[in-house]
Amino acid sequence: MYLTSWNEDIGLGEVRSTWKGYPxxxxxxxxxxxxxxxxxxxxxxxxxxxxxxxxEELVRKYLSKPVC
Structure with a gap:
């Protein structure tokens, strides 16, 4: 979800949003x-x-290391 999310200005600040295309x-x-x-x-x-x-912790854990 996080990888397909975006920052959105809602007037009182920003929120990180994503579509509900998940179970x-x-x-x-x-x-x-x-x-x-x-x-x-x-x-x-x-x-x-x-x-x-x-x-962000999961991104660091799984995407910050070389695959090979």
């Missing part, structure tokens, strides 16, 4: 864990500060 079970679980939030009617969700931190 609803996954979206519900991440919402329950406090990593993302959003309206049920919206086509996108936004990351919480904790969600951004967790995603």
């Amino acid at each position: 609803f079970d996954t979206i519900n679980e991440l919402t329950d864990e406090g990593l993302i939030y959003g309206s049920h009617r919206s086509k996108s969700v936004s990351f919480t500060d904790e969600g951004i931190k967790a995603a």
